Amino acid sequence: MAAAAAEEEESSPRSSSSPPTQMTSISRHSFGESGQPHAFTLEIIENMQEDYGMFIWPCSIALAEYVWQQRSQFSGATVIELGAGTSLPGLVAAKVGAEVILTDDSSRLEVLDNIRKMCDLNKVSCKVMGLTWGEWDTPLFSLAPKIVLGADVLYDTNDFDDLFATITFMLQNSAGSVFITTYHNRSGHHLIEYLMPELMQALEYHRATCLSAGPQDDSTCH
Ligand SMILES: C[S@@+](CC[C@H](N)C(=O)[O-])C[C@H]1O[C@@H](n2cnc3c(N)ncnc32)[C@H](O)[C@@H]1O
Numbered sequence: 001m002a003a004a005a006a007e008e009e010e011s012s013p014r015s016s017s018s019p020p021t022q023m024t025s026i027s028r029h030s031f032g033e034s035g036q037p038h039a040f041t042l043e044i045i046e047n048m049q050e051d052y053g054m055f056i057w058p059c060s061i062a063l064a065e066y067v068w069q070q071r072s073q074f075s076g077a078t079v080i081e082l083g084a085g086t087s088l089p090g091l092v093a094a095k096v097g098a099e100v101i102l103t104d105d106s107s108r109l110e111v112l113d114n115i116r117k118m119c120d121l122n123k124v125s126c127k128v129m130g131l132t133w134g135e136w137d138t139p140l141f142s143l144a145p146k147i148v149l150g151a152d153v154l155y156d157t158n159d160f161d162d163l164f165a166t167i168t169f170m171l172q173n174s175a176g177s178v179f180i181t182t183y184h185n186r187s188g189h190h191l192i193e194y195l196m197p198e199l200m201q202a203l204e205y206h207r208a209t210c211l212s213a214g215p216q217d218d219s220t221c222h
Contacts, residue, residue, distance in 0.1 A: 023047055023048045023049050024045060024046070024047045025045075025046050025047075025048070026044065026045055026046070027043070027044050027046060027056065028041050028042070028044075029041065029042045029043075029044060029061070029064065029088060031064075031068045031092060031095070032068070038096075040095050042088065042091050042092065042095070042118075042122050043118070043121050043122060044056055044086045044087075044088060044091075044118060045086070045114055045117055045118055045121065046086060047114075050110065050111075052085060052111075053083070053084075053085035053086070053104055053105070053108055053111035053114075054085070054086065054110070054111060054114060055085075055086060056085075056086045056088060057085070057151065057152040057184065058152075058184060059151040059152035059182035059183065059184050060085065060086060060087075060088045060089060060151040060152065060182070061088065062151070062182045063088075063089040063149060063151040063180070063181075063182040064088040064089045064091075064092045064151075066089075066180070066182070067089050067092040067093050067096070067149070068092050068096070071092075071096035071097075073147075074093045074096050074097065074098045074147065075096050075097035075098065076097055076098070076099075077093075077098050077099070077145075077146040077147050078098070078099045078101075078144065078145045078146050078147075079093045079098040079099065079100045079101070079145055079147045079148075079149060080100075080101040080102075080103060080143060080145040080147075080148050080149070080170065081093075081100070081102050081103060081148075081149040081150070081151075082103055082133070082148060082149070082150040082153055082163070082166065082167070083103075083104060083105070083133075083150055083151070083152070083153040084103055084104050084115060084149075084151075085104060085111060085151075085152075086114070086115075086118070087102045087115050087118060087126075088151075089149050089151055090102045090126065090149060091118065091119075091122055091124060091126070093147075093149070094119075094124040094125070094126050095122075095124060098147075100124075100126040100127070101126065101127045101128075101129060101143065101145070102119075102126050102127070102128050102129075103128075103129050103130065103131035104130065104131070105130065105131075105132050105133075106130030106131065106132045106135070106137075107130075107132065108130075112128055112129075112130055115128045116128050131166070132162075133159060133162040133163040133165070133166045134159075134161070134162025134163070134165050134166060135162075140166075140169070141173075143170060143173065143174075144170075144173050144174040144177075145170060145174055145177055146174065146176070146177050146178075147177065147178055147180060148167060148170050148171065148177065148178070148179045148180070149180055149181070150163075150167075150179065150180075150181040150182075151181070151182050152182065152183070152184050153181060154181065154183050154192075154195060154199075155184070155186065160195075160198065164198075164199060167179050183195070
């Protein structure tokens, strides 16, 4: 089992006399039993003043754990992470031998820059690119991932059509590919049970796997 982050280190601590600082911190996330040959720890740079893509959401930790547990499936596979933010699942996939493309909204340059820094910090070689859901830039057409990851990407209903269109395109471009997501039940109005038919319809005959990361629900649906 992966041991979730226990350690946090604030790189720009605030003192009572100083104004608010950048609030950048590094959290450490360990996978495998320490001392075992395959065990490793990843360092994630977070900034609590930014929203969405600059800190780790619980879904990301759940999906990273899934990648670690299923590492034999990931080794050697081409993996793309959508809305990667702090990118923990994609970084785990890279550590276990996947060829990984980490993506986030093309306009969120600070998020993309942070992803590049984390690749360097953790000594993994991933491709990092801007990929905004529903936008059809040329590089998208050359992507043929075996596995598409998305941690906590189903949170704004305004984005669903664009997100589903991007996922559908990728899965259709790559035979036998799969979309794996973790979902956070934030309210009774956004239960995964209601979203799944829409998602499944959008993906048509493609297989979607959903791991729920809500507080009361740890079910897996296919
Ligand atoms: C709730 S955060 C999840 C971040 C990360 N996957 C995690 O679980 O910690 C949603 C992520 O989706 C990205 N995002 C939001 N809208 C997007 C869009 N239209 N296209 C691409 N990425 C988007 C955000 O920048 C952010 O990184």
